[in-house]
Structure formats: structure tokens, C-alpha cells
Amino acid sequence: MKAIISETYGTPNTLKISEVATPTPKSNEVLIRVHASSLNFGNIVLITGKPLPVRLAFGITKPKYRIPGGDMAGIVETIGANVTRIQVGNEVYGDLSGSGWGAFAEYVAVDEKVLALKPRNHSFAEAAAVPMAATTALQAIRDKGMVRAEQKVLIHGASGGVGTFAVQIAKAFGAEVTAVVSTRNVDIARSLGADHVIDYKTVDFTKDDQTYDVILRVTGSHSISTYNRKLKRNGVFINVGGDSNQMFQTMLNQRGSL
Numbered sequence: 572m573k574a575i576i577s578e579t580y581g582t583p584n585t586l587k588i589s590e591v592a593t594p595t596p597k598s599n600e601v602l603i604r605v606h607a608s609s610l611n612f613g614n615i616v617l618i619t620g621k622p623l624p625v626r627l628a629f630g631i632t633k634p635k636y637r638i639p640g641g642d643m644a645g646i647v648e649t650i651g652a653n654v655t656r657i658q659v660g661n662e663v664y665g666d667l668s669g670s671g672w673g674a675f676a677e678y679v680a681v682d683e684k685v686l687a688l689k690p691r692n693h694s695f696a697e698a699a700a701v702p703m704a705a706t707t708a709l710q711a712i713r714d715k716g717m718v719r720a721e722q723k724v725l726i727h728g729a730s731g732g733v734g735t736f737a738v739q740i741a742k743a744f745g746a747e748v749t750a751v752v753s754t755r756n757v758d759i760a761r762s763l764g765a766d767h768v769i770d771y772k773t774v775d776f777t778k779d780d781q782t783y784d785v786i787l788r789v790t791g792s793h794s795i796s797t798y799n800r801k802l803k804r805n806g807v808f809i810n811v812g813g814d815s816n817q818m819f820q821t822m823l824n825q826r827g828s829l
């Protein structure tokens with residue numbers, strides 16, 4: 572089969588298309604013919620090997636996962652002897668970043684437990700854009716934020732991979748959502764259902780009197796204390812991603828959640 576191979580850390584120019592052996596699924600795995608896979612932050616980290624601490628997981632001197640590609644959608648070709656939930660011919664999608672990557676190839680063999688059946692009303696390309704970013708947003712809004720109807724939720728960085736899903740999920744839970752985005756993404760944030768959209772190029776949301784039950788920072792450089800000041804009593808601050816300094820600050824923050 573053809574696959575995109577990453578032999579060394581660097582820019583996307585280091586990637587090569589090569590012929591490699593089609594994987595054979597183990598007893599708990601299924602072999603998928605990949606129809607679509609998508610790119611996001613995780614792929615950049617895997618290909619560049621930066622920030623450096625990620626190399627503890629991805630390989631110290633060179634990538635240990637030779638075929639990148641996390642999010643994917645495809646059709647099951649064969650199944651291992653102990654597979655119970657997935658059948659040959661199923662249309663599936665999933666995030667392979669926790670199980671060896673490998674989606675930038677014609678075929679990938681993967682544990683059935685990381686797969687879900689693809690909704691019939693979505694294309695392979697649409698399904699492949701969902702798993703990692705949407706699951707991160709779901710964990711942030713539902714599990715960490717425990718967002719409920721009529722709560723006020725602010726999402727800083729609402730127009731990217733995680734933020735666009737977070738807006739829609741918070742709306743689905745009945746929250747009143749404020750999206751903070753740059754000028755070019757104001758219309759996108761509105762179209763996703765945000766009740767209020769703040770263009771951070773022209774307005775500094777930290778300067779008004781509004782406070783929130785939940786603040787999700789996906790991107791944004793304000794200090795943790797500034798976000799805390801914008802929280803209601805018992806409000807929750809959630810941090811997704813950012814640099815190591817922001818993550819460390821969040822871990823020390825009594826009101827924060829990663």
C-alpha cells in the first residue's frame with residue numbers, strides 16, 4: 572500500500588510517499604481502508620517533534636510512529652478473531668493518536684475500541700474532521716465544565732478546531748455562549764450559534780463587567796488571574812493546550828481544570 576512516511580523530525584517537506592506492507596490486524600484489531608484523514612495540532616507536534624518533551628512519547632531522536640495521521644474515517648476490510656463490535660463493511664471513524672497513529676496510508680490496522688460507527692448522513696471527509704478536536708471539546712464542556720442550561724460560557728479561541736466544536740456543544744447543553752475570535756472569524760462564530768461574539772482585535776473582553784460560569788481557554792494569552800477575575804463565584808476555568816507555562820499555571824490554579 573501507499574503511505575506517507577515520517578523518518579525524521581522536521582517540516583512537512585521531510586515526509587515521503589512510499590510503498591509499505593499492508594498491516595495485518597491482530598486478534599483485537601480491524602483493518603480499515605482509509606477514505607479520509609484530517610490534520611490538526613497533534614499532527615504538527617508529531618511531525619516536528621516540538622515542543623521537545625513530546626519526544627518522550629513520540630521518539631527521542633526520530634519519530635517512532637513512521638506513518639502519521641490521527642483522525643480518520645474509512646471502511647472495515649477484515650477483522651481479527653476476537654473483534655465483537657465491528658463488522659466487515661462497517662463505515663467507521665476514530666482518533667488513532669493514542670493507538671499508534673498510521674492514518675496517512677491506504678490501510679490501517681487498529682484496535683476496535685477506538686472506533687465508532689460513522690453516521691450515514693456524514694461524508695468520510697466530514698467524519699474524519701471530528702474525533703480529536705470534538706472529543707477534546709466534549710471533555711472540556713461536558714466533563715470538566717459540567718455546563719448546564721442557562722449558564723454563561725465564554726470560549727476564548729472559538730474559531731479553531733476545538734473552539735468551533737465547543738461553541739456547538741455548549742449551545743446543545745442550553746448555555747448562553749460568548750465566543751472570542753478575531754475579525755475574520757466573527758461570522759463563523761455567529762453561524763455556529765454563539766449568542767455573543769467578541770472580536771478581540773477591537774474589544775478586550777477582560778475590561779467589561781460580565782462574569783461567566785465557565786471559561787474555556789483554547790487559545791489566548793491572558794494570565795490565569797485575569798480569567799479567574801471573569802468567573803462568577805464557583806465558576807470553572809478550563810484550559811486546553813497552550814504552552815507549557817500556561818499548562819503549569821492551570822495545574823496550580825485552584826479553580827482550573829485541564
Ligand SMILES: NC(=O)c1ccc[n+]([C@@H]2O[C@H](COP(=O)([O-])OP(=O)(O)OC[C@H]3O[C@@H](n4cnc5c(N)ncnc54)[C@H](OP(=O)(O)O)[C@@H]3O)[C@@H](O)[C@H]2O)c1
Binds near residue numbers: 727728730789790813
Ligand atoms: N485540535 C485538537 O484536536 C486538540 C486536542 C487537544 C488539545 N489541543 C490544543 O488546543 C489548542 C488549540 O488547538 P486548535 O486545534 O483548536 O487550534 P486552531 O484550529 O489553530 O485554532 C486556534 C484558534 O485560536 C485563535 N487565536 C489565535 N490567536 C489568538 C489570540 N491571540 N487570542 C484569541 N484567539 C486566538 C484562532 O482564531 P482567530 O483567528 O479567530 O483568532 C484559531 O481559531 C492547541 O494548543 C492544541 O495543542 C488541540
